[in-house]
Amino acid sequence: MNNKEILEFMVDEGISNLEEINYSNDIFIIKFHYNFDEYEIKAARAFADGECNKNENRGDWYSKYYLPFLNDIARDNVEAMVDDCMDEFSLKAECLIHDIKDEEAGYSEAIAAFSEVGNSFDIETVAKAINF
Incomplete structure (x- = not known):
């Protein structure tokens, strides 16, 4: 498994704030941000506007429609x-994405774990071990 190639692939996919996490020699862990582009933000706003009852408060607009869409x-x-990275390099991979809580964040925080096919790991266990 070539960690540098995995990093380059993921950076090319448009993630930011990439951080390698030391966890295990058999599992390569990265933590990163998925940044929402202007079209995704506009789509979330349009969805929330269309779904939100005009009698609902602004907090519901964010918490029930806008943030869940993002x-x-x-x-x-x-x-x-x-999945694309996993296919490209014939690896096992799993990811975990935190829900955004703040409408101003503009990104979601995520981790991805990569290993050779045949290695066993649980992304929830990894996330807990690294305090994600």
Whole structure:
């Protein structure tokens, strides 16, 4: 497994604030941000505007519609990136994405774990061990 190639691949996919996490010799862990682009932000706003009842307060607009839409986008896109990387390098890979809580954040924080096919790990266990 070539960690440098994995890093380059993921950077090319558009992630930012990439950080390698020391965990195990058999598992390569990265922590990063998935940044929302202007089209994703506009789509989330349009969705929230369309779904939110005008009688609902602004907090509901964010918590029930806007933020969940962005969380779904981040989850779908990060999972696709990690799957593409896994296919490109014939690796086992898993990821975990934190839901955004602050509408001003502009990104979701995520981790991805990569290992050779045949190695066994659980992303939830890894996340807990690294305090993610």
